[in-house]
Structures are given as structure tokens and as C-alpha cells.
Amino acid sequence: MLSNQIGITQISLMRFSPLIVVLLGVVLARAPGYPEAPPVAHTGGFGEPTCQQCHFDLPLNDPGGALTLDGVPDDYAAGARYLLTAQLIRPEMRRSGFQVSARFADGARAGQQAGLLQPVNDHVDVVLDDASAIQYAHHTKPGTHLAAPDTARWTLAWTAPEAAGRIVFHLTANAANDDASEFGDYVYSGTWFSSKATRGE
Ligand code: HEC
Numbered sequence: 421m422l423s424n425q426i427g428i429t430q431i432s433l434m435r436f437s438p439l440i441v442v443l444l445g446v447v448l449a450r451a452p453g454y455p456e457a458p459p460v461a462h463t464g465g466f467g468e469p470t471c472q473q474c475h476f477d478l479p480l481n482d483p484g485g486a487l488t489l490d491g492v493p494d495d496y497a498a499g500a501r502y503l504l505t506a507q508l509i510r511p512e513m514r515r516s517g518f519q520v521s522a523r524f525a526d527g528a529r530a531g532q533q534a535g536l537l538q539p540v541n542d543h544v545d546v547v548l549d550d551a552s553a554i555q556y557a558h559h560t561k562p563g564t565h566l567a568a569p570d571t572a573r574w575t576l577a578w579t580a581p582e583a584a585g586r587i588v589f590h591l592t593a594n595a596a597n598d599d600a601s602e603f604g605d606y607v608y609s610g611t612w613f614s615s616k617a618t619r620g621e
Pocket residue numbers: 454455458459462463470471472473474475515516517518519564592593594596597598599600601602605
């Protein structure tokens with residue numbers, strides 16, 4: 421009797437397994453490519469989650485690592501082009517990725533795209549989120565390889581807007597262990613500012 425029941429279970433599994441395989445294929449094909457590109461809107465800014473939404477098993481901003489964004493001018497010149505370098509250092513990391521945005525921090529334009537982000541090599545890509553009109557720069561698959569031991573580095577260009585204001589860069593990066601999963605990865609997140617006073621201020 422028991423063996424008969426197991427037999428029925430096996431048969432039903434066999435009948436359904438091709439369907440499951442097909443469904444899984446559809447799900448995988450529709451999912452954003454990991455780790456080729458993180459999903460948009462995961463910078464930690466303006467209410468967005470960070471990469472921790474999925475890479476969640478370790479604490480945010482663990483003191484064992486350091487995230488920096490170099491090249492952000494304290495005072496920007498309208499329309500000037502700056503090279504920004506995001507860097508994450510963490511001992512024993514094997515792979516890494518990042519996402520950064522540039523938005524007006526406050527005032528009437530708060531949360532709106534500020535200037536233009538552009539890749540300067542194939543380690544970085546920039547996508548425009550149509551829904552929000554915000555650009556997100558992020559690693560590409562080649563960009564997940566470390567620049568030096570324990571060090572990930574990505575360079576991109578930012579052209580400042582014509583408008584005056586205070587701009588916030590939200591940068592989030594993860595120090596991954598290269599196990600092709602979202603676990604065991606340390607996520608870091610931070611903010612950097614650049615300003616241009618309105619005339620008369
Ligand atoms: C919606 C879920 C999700 C979010 C959000 C997410 N990831 Fe991932 N990520 C995954 C999954 C799942 C994998 C493992 C799949 C794989 O490696 O093929 C992964 C793998 C990676 C890897 C390779 C890890 C390793 O150890 O091999 C990197 C690097 C990475 N993600 C970077 C990021 C960064 C940077 C962000 C945030 C800007 C981010 N991810 C946000 C789901 C996510």
C-alpha cells in the first residue's frame with residue numbers, strides 16, 4: 421500500500437517535471453541578469469533599498485571594509501565633466517559590484533536626476549529607469565572582477581547639470597565571495613555631496 425502511494429507520487433512528479441522545467445526557464449529568462457547587472461533603484465537613496473534587499477545575510481557597512489567615491493567636486497561648475505572613481509576595499513573579497521546615482525538633494529528638484537552619468541569603459545554601464553527618469557550606473561560582468569587584491573574600483577564620467585543646487589550621490593557596493601549566490605556578501609553604502617550656489621548666495 422505504502423509503496424503504491426510512493427509510486428503514484430513519483431508518477432505525478434514525472435508528469436509535472438517537464439512543466440516545472442519550462443516554468444523555471446521562463447522565470448530565469450525574465451529575471452534581471454545576476455551578477456551581470458543589479459536591478460535599478462538599489463542605491464539606498466530616496467527610500468530605495470540597497471543591495472542588501474537580496475544580499476542580506478551580513479551587516480551593512482561592516483567596519484572590515486571601506487567604500488569611497490573620489491572625484492566628486494565640493495563645488496561643481498555648470499556643464500563640467502568630472503571623472504568619478506568608486507572604490508571598495510575589503511580583505512578576502514573575491515568579486516564586487518556597485519550602483520550609483522546622482523540626484524538633487526533638496527529644493528524643488530529634490531530626487532530628480534542631476535547631470536549625466538556615462539561609462540568610460542566596459543566595466544561600467546549606465547541605464548535610465550524610464551519610470552523615474554533616474555540614471556543608474558552599475559558594474560558589468562567584466563566589472564565584477566577586482567582591480568587589485570581586496571580592491572574593486574570603477575571609473576565613470578559625470579557631467580554636472582546647468583542648474584544650481586546641492587547634489588547627492590548615493591553609492592552602494594557589495595564585497596562578494598564569488599560563490600555565484602547572493603549570500604556571504606558584505607554590502608556597503610554611502611553618500612557624497614556636490615554643490616553650486618545660486619547667483620547672489
Ligand atoms: C533582487 C535580488 C538582488 C538584488 C537587489 C541584488 N542582487 Fe546581486 N545577486 C543576486 C543573486 C540571486 C545573485 C547570484 C546569482 C549569480 O551569481 O548568478 C547575485 C550575485 C551578485 C554578485 C556575484 C556574487 C558572487 O559572490 O558571486 C555580485 C557582484 C552582485 N550580485 C552585485 C550586486 C550589487 C552591487 C547589488 C546592488 C547594487 C545587487 N547585487 C543587488 C540578487 C540580487
